[in-house]
Amino acid sequence: MPLLEIRNLVTAFHTPAGRVPAVDGVSLSIERGTTLGLVGESGCGKSVTAMSVLGLVASPGRIEAGQILLDRDGRSIDLVGLPERQLRTIRGGRIGMIFQEPMTSLNPVFTVGNQVAEAVRLHQKVSRQAARARALELLRLVRIADPERRLDEYPHQLSGGMRQRVVIAMALACEPDLLIADEPTTALDVTIQAQVLELLADLRQRLGMAILLITHDLGVVAETCDEVAVMYAGRIVERAAAAALFARPLHPYTIGLLAARPEHRRAAADPLAAIPGMVPQPRDFPAGCRFHPRCPFVREPRCTAELPSLRELEPGHLVRCHYAGDLGDPATVPAEARAE
Amino acid sequence: MSEPARESIPPPRPRGFWAEAWNRYRRMPLAMAALIFIGFLAAVALFAPAIAGTKPVICKYKGRLYLPCLAYYNRGWEPVVFARDKFRGEYPANLEAKDPESWAIWPLVFQDPYRAVRRDEWPGLPANPARDQGHPSSRNLFGTTQTGVDVFAKMIHGTTVALLVGFVSMGIAATIGITVGALAGYFGGWLDVVFSRITEVVMCIPPLVLILALLAIVEKPTIWKMMAVLGLTGWTGISRLMRAEFLRLKSAEFVTAARSVGAGPGRIILRHVLPNALAPVMVPITFGIAAAILTESGLSFLGFGQPPPSASWGSLLNDARSNLKMWWLVAFPGAAIFLTVLAFNLVGEGLQQATDPRLREARK
Numbered sequence: 015m016p017l018l019e020i021r022n023l024v025t026a027f028h029t030p031a032g033r034v035p036a037v038d039g040v041s042l043s044i045e046r047g048t049t050l051g052l053v054g055e056s057g058c059g060k061s062v063t064a065m066s067v068l069g070l071v072a073s074p075g076r077i078e079a080g081q082i083l084l085d086r087d088g089r090s091i092d093l094v095g096l097p098e099r100q101l102r103t104i105r106g107g108r109i110g111m112i113f114q115e116p117m118t119s120l121n122p123v124f125t126v127g128n129q130v131a132e133a134v135r136l137h138q139k140v141s142r143q144a145a146r147a148r149a150l151e152l153l154r155l156v157r158i159a160d161p162e163r164r165l166d167e168y169p170h171q172l173s174g175g176m177r178q179r180v181v182i183a184m185a186l187a188c189e190p191d192l193l194i195a196d197e198p199t200t201a202l203d204v205t206i207q208a209q210v211l212e213l214l215a216d217l218r219q220r221l222g223m224a225i226l227l228i229t230h231d232l233g234v235v236a237e238t239c240d241e242v243a244v245m246y247a248g249r250i251v252e253r254a255a256a257a258a259l260f261a262r263p264l265h266p267y268t269i270g271l272l273a274a275r276p277e278h279r280r281a282a283a284d285p286l287a288a289i290p291g292m293v294p295q296p297r298d299f300p301a302g303c304r305f306h307p308r309c310p311f312v313r314e315p316r317c318t319a320e321l322p323s324l325r326e327l328e329p330g331h332l333v334r335c336h337y338a339g340d341l342g343d344p345a346t347v348p349a350e351a352r353a354e
Numbered sequence: 355m356s357e358p359a360r361e362s363i364p365p366p367r368p369r370g371f372w373a374e375a376w377n378r379y380r381r382m383p384l385a386m387a388a389l390i391f392i393g394f395l396a397a398v399a400l401f402a403p404a405i406a407g408t409k410p411v412i413c414k415y416k417g418r419l420y421l422p423c424l425a426y427y428n429r430g431w432e433p434v435v436f437a438r439d440k441f442r443g444e445y446p447a448n449l450e451a452k453d454p455e456s457w458a459i460w461p462l463v464f465q466d467p468y469r470a471v472r473r474d475e476w477p478g479l480p481a482n483p484a485r486d487q488g489h490p491s492s493r494n495l496f497g498t499t500q501t502g503v504d505v506f507a508k509m510i511h512g513t514t515v516a517l518l519v520g521f522v523s524m525g526i527a528a529t530i531g532i533t534v535g536a537l538a539g540y541f542g543g544w545l546d547v548v549f550s551r552i553t554e555v556v557m558c559i560p561p562l563v564l565i566l567a568l569l570a571i572v573e574k575p576t577i578w579k580m581m582a583v584l585g586l587t588g589w590t591g592i593s594r595l596m597r598a599e600f601l602r603l604k605s606a607e608f609v610t611a612a613r614s615v616g617a618g619p620g621r622i623i624l625r626h627v628l629p630n631a632l633a634p635v636m637v638p639i640t641f642g643i644a645a646a647i648l649t650e651s652g653l654s655f656l657g658f659g660q661p662p663p664s665a666s667w668g669s670l671l672n673d674a675r676s677n678l679k680m681w682w683l684v685a686f687p688g689a690a691i692f693l694t695v696l697a698f699n700l701v702g703e704g705l706q707q708a709t710d711p712r713l714r715e716a717r718k
Contacts, residue, residue: 068613068614070610070613070614072605073542073543098618099618102616102617102618103616104616105613105614105615105616106614106615106616107616110614110615111611111614113607113610113611113614115607118606118607118608119607119608119610119611120608120611121608121612121626121629121630122371122608122630123371123629123630124629132612132615132617132625133615133616136615136616136617136621137616181611184611184615185614185615187615
């Protein structure tokens, strides 16, 4: 049984302009102790998927369908529709989360030690002293230099990298089985990024937890993930082991993403490859395959009319494309993208 | 280890938000002076019966110790033995006559805020002059009223009334305002709609008119009822500010982070959002105290205050109305009201500057 299995999750926002399905039938699964990378452009529904797992989707968003099955000591419980009180024991207790912006994800009026200790005391009945000792231990675990002193400092006295370590310490307070990292390195500069990723990989090994890593950085995925799921416009378009995906991407979108990496160029002077067009707004997703307006391999009429299903093309390699494995020659530029 | 450049600099002592604000506040001389003045007023208000009064602060009578001065805080707190022994409020002579062994520590100034002191009530002290004879003198520092009551004693005891009105009514207003604003802002939805409409309705009620109506209905208008009305009508501004702060902060990432480690709504409101939202409402609360003091004085001046004998500053001004030659009835209470209201406003302004996030950023 996988640690976490998401089945056909639909999370939609009910705005005055109408229903906006940000996540539209996503299925994922994460095994214990592995790292799953969830990749996609901004606005494709990655973060909403993560928030749905914790039941933290803010109003007017709502989980409309699907199951989120978490393995708890051999018993699987569905997080969708779980009462708030029980969800709270899951949050932080079984599933920890770290956020993109370390500058704002700590409360400015409390000391670092206070906040980490709070995360401990929310789930364990321990004394203040014990919680503080545990907080110190956690700061040491996330390799904060001079943790005794940092314990009594306020967030504004720490650098971005250190704050992100504190956020990680908070998420790890109760040794969760799963850590959701929502773009944990996006707001950090490159050297700190590498350190934080290394820390996460090391913690995963030591604590045996699984990580759901949400990112738009394929370089990060290549370095850290066992499996990858690529999201586009609220749907998973490709799912595979990381090695397989990088070796042989099947979906045109994934192919485009990989081609767009700066290191993919032959020479630094070459222009960056790009996928033409923009991610469509959830309100006006195109009919048929949602990627067809930007797809260089688009074929009338099937791509524009019929929604492709997620099919297993190779063992463990799923792709949502009618012509995956048999894409043919790319059109120079897809017609509708050219119009923009 | 990870950030070697930072490690080499010795870090400043950790400071919380309020410590930082206090640090900035301390550097504003005017605001500091105002705060010290309010501290002084608070001390006067607290120890009023020991500064001016006709009842001993502490006395030994028939072998036991008593604190008759407590009567000034609450009539019921006057030791019963003195009523039984028919003191009729006159302590110096009675103590001497009924128990030669007795001793007492007296207030600094032997004058009563509620009645004129009679001749020889205190050995060698003449009766207070009345009407326009009551010029300020060495015996009556700020003069006396129409009926011969010492103005200084009245003003000392009036400080208690003024500060009590200010703090209690704003305490009520702050409690209601913060609660309503926090709940409306945090939970939103129908709760927000209901609370916001209630706020708007209350905002439309002019407190002065409501108080006048109330005073016309109730049989015994007391300052407590006045405070209740001021508090029950004065919370709307605080509530609206609080709601706005909660709306802003509830989607802050640190709140989501707190929820993601399993914190419930109560903990998030009280521990994570409220401390961050408190600074902006401190300012209107301070201004509100000044406004409440002013309202109480105004009502007393109009004769709608506490029924006599009262020691309110406003009622002294009311006394002056009948005889404008008694300038001391205008000057001293007027100055007291002016300075107190000014001090609270200066403190409010200082707080505003000390907690302003923009100024805080500029200093970094």
